[in-house]
Amino acid sequence: DRVVGTDRIMSETDISKLPYLQSIAKEALRLHPPTPLMLPHKANSNVKLGGYDVPKGGIVHV
Known part of the structure; x- marks a missing residue:
């Protein structure tokens, strides 16, 4: 309560x-x-994963 208070929610x-x-x-x-x-x-090539464009040579964790 000391940092955030009771009148608002916590923010980043x-x-x-x-x-x-x-x-x-x-x-x-x-x-x-x-x-x-x-x-x-x-x-190995330009690809779209989950709606994201991954350029050729891009590193992804799948």
């Missing part, structure tokens, strides 16, 4: 003032990384 700019929350997020990512076993792949 508040995170820098909340070191305990930062530590919790880092520990959660350390224990459960978002890309386990996802190795980088290099696109």
Whole structure:
């Protein structure tokens, strides 16, 4: 409540003032990384993946 208050929801700019929350997020990512076993792949040609344009030679994690 000291950092954010009770009259609004937390915003991204508040995170820098909340070191305990930062530590919790880092520990959660350390224990459960978002890309386990996802190795980088290099696109052999221009391709569209999930609505995103990936240029030839672009590196993606699939």
